[in-house]
Structure formats: C-alpha cells, structure tokens
Amino acid sequence: MDIDSVKELLHQNNFRITYERELVLDTFLKTEKIVTPAQLFELVQRKHVRVGLTTVYRLLEVLTKLDLTTPFLVNGEIYYTFCTHQHHHHFICLHCRRVQDVFECLPFQNISRYGTMTSHKIDLFGYCVTCEREPSQEVKH
Numbered sequence: 208m209d210i211d212s213v214k215e216l217l218h219q220n221n222f223r224i225t226y227e228r229e230l231v232l233d234t235f236l237k238t239e240k241i242v243t244p245a246q247l248f249e250l251v252q253r254k255h256v257r258v259g260l261t262t263v264y265r266l267l268e269v270l271t272k273l274d275l276t277t278p279f280l281v282n283g284e285i286y287y288t289f290c291t292h293q294h295h296h297h298f299i300c301l302h303c304r305r306v307q308d309v310f311e312c313l314p315f316q317n318i319s320r321y322g323t324m325t326s327h328k329i330d331l332f333g334y335c336v337t338c339e340r341e342p343s344q345e346v347k348h
C-alpha cells in the first residue's frame with residue numbers, strides 16, 4: 208500500500224493531510240520496526256521539522272480506526288506498525304524490533320468444538336535471522 212492510497216483513505220475519512228501529518232505518516236510507513244508513539248516522534252524530529260507529539264498520537268488514532276495499524280504490547284509498552292488490509296500476521300524480533308509480515312496461516316484443527324471462528328489474530332515473537340546470526344549486535348532504536 209503506497210502513501211497516496213493511505214492519504215486517499217484518510218481524506219475520505221475527513222482527515223486533513225497537512226505537511227506535518229504527511230511527514231509523520233511517511234516516516235511511519237517507512238520504518239521497518241515496531242515503534243512507540245515517542246519513538247515515531249523522535250524519528251520525525253531527526254528530519255528537523257517541528258511536529259507536535261499530539262500530531263503523532265492523532266495520526267495513530269485515525270490509522271487504528273481505519274484498521275491500518277496494529278498495536279502490540281511488548282514489555283508493558285504499546286508499539287505500533289503500519290498494516291495493509293490484506294490478511295497477514297507479524298513476526299516481531301524482540302531484539303531489533305523489526306517486524307516482518309507473514310502471509311501464511313497456521314492450520315487450525317478442531318476449532319469447531321469451541322464454536323464458529325470468523326476471524327483470527329496471531330502475532331509471532333522471536334529473533335530475526337540477522338539477530339540470530341549476530342546476537343551481540345548493538346540495537347539502535
């Protein structure tokens with residue numbers, strides 16, 4: 208999903224795209240890691256543009272409503288990643304916080320004994336191949 212399709216969706220939902228909001232959105236779409244609102248704010252700050260923390264929260268809030276982001280609870284903190292509407296799962300590295308989209312599903316057996324399943328949400332946590340190869344590697348947030 209490119210930034211223009213996201214902007215179009217936001218526009219349809221009466222979310223005005225300002226320069227600051229677009230910058231936050233662009234940064235969020237490009238990060239390959241799960242981020243806290245504060246970390247996303249910091250990434251935007253590195254571009255030397257003045258953006259309020261409320262802009263970050265506001266954008267994450269509207270993306271959550273549109274189902275374009277998934278929140279994760281890791282060590283008691285809420286992290287976010289940008290998500291497309293295509294059904295997928297996430298593999299999250301607990302070391303470097305990289306998130307990889309997984310487009311395969313686990314086979315479920317005997318679910319009918321509990322009821323009728325209409326959807327599912329599964330996220331996988333572990334260590335990515337890079338971190339597995341170099342476990343001592345310094346983590347940069």
Ligand SMILES: [Zn+2]
Pocket residue numbers: 277288289290291295296297308
């Ligand atoms: Zn996703």
Ligand SMILES: [Zn+2]
Pocket residue numbers: 300301302303304305334335336337338339
């Ligand atoms: Zn990793």
Ligand SMILES: [Zn+2]
Pocket residue numbers: 294295296311312313327
């Ligand atoms: Zn699935």
